Amino acid sequence: MIGGRNSSFGRFRRPPDLTAAELGTTLAFAAAGRRYPADVKRQGGGPELTRLWVFANHVDxxxxxxxxxxxxxxxxxxxxPEPDGGMAAFLQQQYFLTNxxxxxxxxxLAISGRPDAVLDVFGPRGYRILNAEVGTVAQRAYCAASAQDxxxxxxxxxxxxxxxxxxxLDGTDERTVLFLLLGRHPQTSADVTYRL
Incomplete structure (x- = not known):
C-alpha cells in the first residue's frame, strides 16, 4: 500500500536493488529516534543506549x-567483509524462521544496545529505558521506509x-537487540473471494 505504514511480513522482492539514498534516508530518520524526549539524560558520562548497524545485501x-x-x-x-558465499547465504543461515x-x-538493519551499562546506571528501570529507545528507532525506520515506498x-x-x-561486537558490552529487514515489496497482495 503506497503511503501506508505496514509490516512487510514475508513479502520482499528484487530487483531493483535498494538505493544508497533510500538506505541513508532510513538510517538518518531512524537514528534521530535515539534522541527521544525522556527524563533520562546522557550527560555526565551516561551510556549511549543504542547504535545502528547495516548488513548490506543488495544495495546499489x-x-x-x-x-x-x-x-x-x-x-x-x-x-x-562480505562473508564467504555472499551476504544473502550468511543471513539465511543465521535466520531460524522460514517466512x-x-x-x-x-x-x-540491526539495532544494538548496552543492557549491562544501562542496568548499571539506571537499575532495573534500564530495561524499559533501553526498550523504549529501541522501539522508537524501529518505529521511525518503519515510517521512513513507508514514506519511500x-x-x-x-x-x-x-x-x-x-x-x-x-x-x-565480541568482547564488548554491546549486543544486537532487534533486526529490521528493508527492501522492495510487492505493490499488490492476493485476496480470496469465498462466497457460498
Missing part, C-alpha cells in the same frame, strides 16, 4: 558486508551471537 553501489552507521558523519563505517527469503532483502519488517529470528560476531 554498496559492497556487501556489515557496517556501523555513524550518525554524526551520516556515513557507513566498515565493520566486516523470509534473505536473497530478496536489500539490507538488514519501501518494505520494512522487524524480526527476532536471527542468531544474535553470530550476528554480533559479524559486527565485531
Amino acid at each position: 553501489g554498496l559492497p556487501g558486508g556489515s557496517y556501523a552507521y555513524c550518525e554524526r558523519r551520516h556515513a557507513l563505517l566498515p565493520a566486516g 523470509y527469503t534473505m536473497g530478496q532483502v536489500g539490507a538488514v 519501501l518494505g520494512c519488517g522487524a524480526v527476532l529470528g536471527f542468531d544474535n551471537v553470530a550476528m554480533n560476531t559479524a559486527l565485531g
Whole structure:
C-alpha cells in the first residue's frame, strides 16, 4: 500500500536493488529516534543506549558486508567483509524462521544496545529505558521506509551471537537487540473471494 505504514511480513522482492539514498534516508530518520524526549539524560558520562548497524545485501553501489552507521558523519563505517558465499547465504543461515527469503532483502538493519551499562546506571528501570529507545528507532525506520515506498519488517529470528560476531561486537558490552529487514515489496497482495 503506497503511503501506508505496514509490516512487510514475508513479502520482499528484487530487483531493483535498494538505493544508497533510500538506505541513508532510513538510517538518518531512524537514528534521530535515539534522541527521544525522556527524563533520562546522557550527560555526565551516561551510556549511549543504542547504535545502528547495516548488513548490506543488495544495495546499489554498496559492497556487501556489515557496517556501523555513524550518525554524526551520516556515513557507513566498515565493520566486516562480505562473508564467504555472499551476504544473502550468511543471513539465511543465521535466520531460524522460514517466512523470509534473505536473497530478496536489500539490507538488514540491526539495532544494538548496552543492557549491562544501562542496568548499571539506571537499575532495573534500564530495561524499559533501553526498550523504549529501541522501539522508537524501529518505529521511525518503519515510517521512513513507508514514506519511500519501501518494505520494512522487524524480526527476532536471527542468531544474535553470530550476528554480533559479524559486527565485531565480541568482547564488548554491546549486543544486537532487534533486526529490521528493508527492501522492495510487492505493490499488490492476493485476496480470496469465498462466497457460498
